[in-house]
Amino acid sequence: MLKDITLGQFFPGNSAVHRMDPRVKLMLMVVYIALVFLVKGFLGYAILAAFIAGTAFLSRIKPKFLLRSVKPVLFIVVMTFVLNIFFYRGEELLFQWWIIRVYKEGIRFAVFMALRLVFLLVGTSLLTLTTSPMALTDALERLLKPLNAIRFPVHEMAMMMTIALRFIPTLLEETDKIIKAQTARGADFDTGNLLQRAKAMVPLLVPLFVSAFRRADELAMAMEARCYHGGTNRTRMKQLHVTGIDYAGIAVVAVTTGLVLLERLL
Amino acid sequence: MPVEARELTHTYNADSPFESTALDKVNFKIQDGEFIGIIGHTGSGKSTLIQHLNGLLKPTGGTVIVNGMDLADKSTNMKEVRRTIGLVFQYPEYQLFEETVEKDIAFGPKNLGLDEKKIAARVRDAMRLVDLDYAQFANKSPFELSGGQKRRVAIAGVLAMEPDILILDEPTAGLDPYGRDYILSLVENWHKLGRTILMVSHSMDDVARFADRIFVMNHGRLEMQGTPDEVFDQEERLRAMGLDVPAVTTLAGELSRRGFDLPRHIHTMDEMERALLSLLGGKEHA
Numbered sequence: 358m359l360k361d362i363t364l365g366q367f368f369p370g371n372s373a374v375h376r377m378d379p380r381v382k383l384m385l386m387v388v389y390i391a392l393v394f395l396v397k398g399f400l401g402y403a404i405l406a407a408f409i410a411g412t413a414f415l416s417r418i419k420p421k422f423l424l425r426s427v428k429p430v431l432f433i434v435v436m437t438f439v440l441n442i443f444f445y446r447g448e449e450l451l452f453q454w455w456i457i458r459v460y461k462e463g464i465r466f467a468v469f470m471a472l473r474l475v476f477l478l479v480g481t482s483l484l485t486l487t488t489s490p491m492a493l494t495d496a497l498e499r500l501l502k503p504l505n506a507i508r509f510p511v512h513e514m515a516m517m518m519t520i521a522l523r524f525i526p527t528l529l530e531e532t533d534k535i536i537k538a539q540t541a542r543g544a545d546f547d548t549g550n551l552l553q554r555a556k557a558m559v560p561l562l563v564p565l566f567v568s569a570f571r572r573a574d575e576l577a578m579a580m581e582a583r584c585y586h587g588g589t590n591r592t593r594m595k596q597l598h599v600t601g602i603d604y605a606g607i608a609v610v611a612v613t614t615g616l617v618l619l620e621r622l623l
Numbered sequence: 624m625p626v627e628a629r630e631l632t633h634t635y636n637a638d639s640p641f642e643s644t645a646l647d648k649v650n651f652k653i654q655d656g657e658f659i660g661i662i663g664h665t666g667s668g669k670s671t672l673i674q675h676l677n678g679l680l681k682p683t684g685g686t687v688i689v690n691g692m693d694l695a696d697k698s699t700n701m702k703e704v705r706r707t708i709g710l711v712f713q714y715p716e717y718q719l720f721e722e723t724v725e726k727d728i729a730f731g732p733k734n735l736g737l738d739e740k741k742i743a744a745r746v747r748d749a750m751r752l753v754d755l756d757y758a759q760f761a762n763k764s765p766f767e768l769s770g771g772q773k774r775r776v777a778i779a780g781v782l783a784m785e786p787d788i789l790i791l792d793e794p795t796a797g798l799d800p801y802g803r804d805y806i807l808s809l810v811e812n813w814h815k816l817g818r819t820i821l822m823v824s825h826s827m828d829d830v831a832r833f834a835d836r837i838f839v840m841n842h843g844r845l846e847m848q849g850t851p852d853e854v855f856d857q858e859e860r861l862r863a864m865g866l867d868v869p870a871v872t873t874l875a876g877e878l879s880r881r882g883f884d885l886p887r888h889i890h891t892m893d894e895m896e897r898a899l900l901s902l903l904g905g906k907e908h909a
């Protein structure tokens with residue numbers, strides 16, 4: 358029922374991409390996003406496509422799963438494309454009918470916008486598919502550490518994020534279980550008008566909240582029992598190290614950046 | 624209402640790295656009024672199996688036929704299936720949601736579309752069956768009750784639908800000995816009314832005591848099916864699957880090895896008692 362969510366889903370593996378330091382991956386991601394917005398022409402997109410294809414190949418993630426991340430937002434991609442075609446006002450009129458005018462620049466612009474969205478989605482899902490949510494929040498915590506200076510509670514935020522991420526699958530599983538239990542008692546979640554459907558959610562939501570609060574309570578207790586008291590003086594079990602793979606990754610992104618900039622200037 | 628599984632197969636997360644086959648070509652036939660015990664190691668597919676029997680999970684291969692209705696067929700009336708088959712999940716107390724015990728138990732019958740009067744009667748009957756005093760508990764919040772009482776309310780919620788076939792997934796998990804005996808005798812009484820029971824259990828003793836036939840699951844396959852005598856006589860094979868025989872069977876084996884002349888097939892306390900009494904000269908105790 359709830360199994361079609363791929364964005365943010367981690368596929369465990371042991372490829373070079375998986376083994377990279379999450380901090381480096383996160384920063385390279387930021388560079389990649391900037392590149393997606395810098396690209397000027399089709400040649401630029403070809404460069405990015407080559408970069409993504411190469412990384413995907415190295416990570417051994419099947420293209421099918423990578424493209425699946427586009428599916429839930431396909432509607433938005435198509436809408437962007439269509440709106441841009443119809444509303445862009447350029448010089449070279451290709452086609453006119455009633456109030457609809459399609460310009461050559463419009464088509465070009467629309468294709469670019471759609472490509473931009475697809476590249477953003479595929480790139481970010483490549484990151485989340487190869488990096489566990491825990492590693493990501495860990496990386497985020499380290500990278501944001503300087504914010505401690507302005508009293509921003511970096512550790513607490515990261516811990517909250519880690520816990521939230523940790524409990525997403527648990528809650529999904531729980532939801533699935535309660536849906537099944539109530540369905541076995543004849544509950545019907547899928548038919549009826551809006552009001553009936555909203556009412557049908559009560560037998561699902563009440564047990565879900567009850568169990569979420571119970572879990573939160575138990576977790577707080579378990580953390581206190583193990584003397585958790587925030588981030589001060591806390592050491593880490595898993596130290597992050599920048600290794601050869603990371604330097605290789607940085608080099609590849611640097612080359613890609615160079616090529617994209619070159620394309621932009623030419 | 625016979626239940627039949629033909630080549631029933633279920634694969635979770637097909638076509639992904641998390642793919643796992645939880646049921647592998649399972650075949651069986653259950654007749655009216657049978658008490659079936661389902662045993663198997665953790666993760667052997669017991670819960671997956673029973674969720675197929677009332678259409679909560681759809682087979683990825685093969686089919687299930689309940690009373691002539693094919694559950695793999697999309698046009699089958701699922702409401703009818705769920706009226707026929709009641710399913711009590713593991714830790715069913717987590718499904719309680721209403722303000723009062725009475726309303727919670729009424730949820731199932733209401734979904735069946737019964738009228739007010741019938742619903743009220745069913746709630747009272749179900750509460751009597753699980754030994755919850757109507758005057759005392761009907762208007763209490765289910766969240767104020769103890770764990771054992773909550774479980775009884777949840778079971779009453781399924782019994783109130785008066786299913787012809789009752790399936791229970793480890794109904795005694797996490798209860799004290801008194802609570803366990805209570806639930807078991809409740810199930811036994813329900814069976815005595817002529818209804819079919821399927822009970823998943825990790826207790827070999829309970830299964831030996833109540834079941835007419837036992838299904839042994841192992842890595843998604845239905846490895847053995849037969850009477851308690853047929854199943855528990857194959858101690859070696861059960862142990863290889865991470866299972867066990869009832870405690871009295873082990874005791875009987877030890878005693879025979881030390882020269883006591885006991886009959887074969889001792890799997891329940893009653894059988895043991897009879898065997899020992901006849902060994903000691905047939906003196907009946909009160």
Ligand SMILES: Nc1ncnc2c1ncn2[C@@H]1O[C@H](COP(=O)(O)OP(=O)(O)OP(=O)(O)O)[C@@H](O)[C@H]1O
Pocket residue numbers: 635636643644645663664665666667668669670671672
């Ligand atoms: N929702 C699910 N998604 C993916 N895999 C699942 C799911 N539910 C169960 N499985 C897998 O299917 C297999 C069988 O699980 P199942 O719950 O049927 O076992 P079980 O015999 O009931 O175990 P237990 O005695 O622990 O309750 C296990 O390997 C489990 O990991």
Ligand SMILES: [Mg+2]
Pocket residue numbers: 669670671713792
């Ligand atoms: Mg189970």
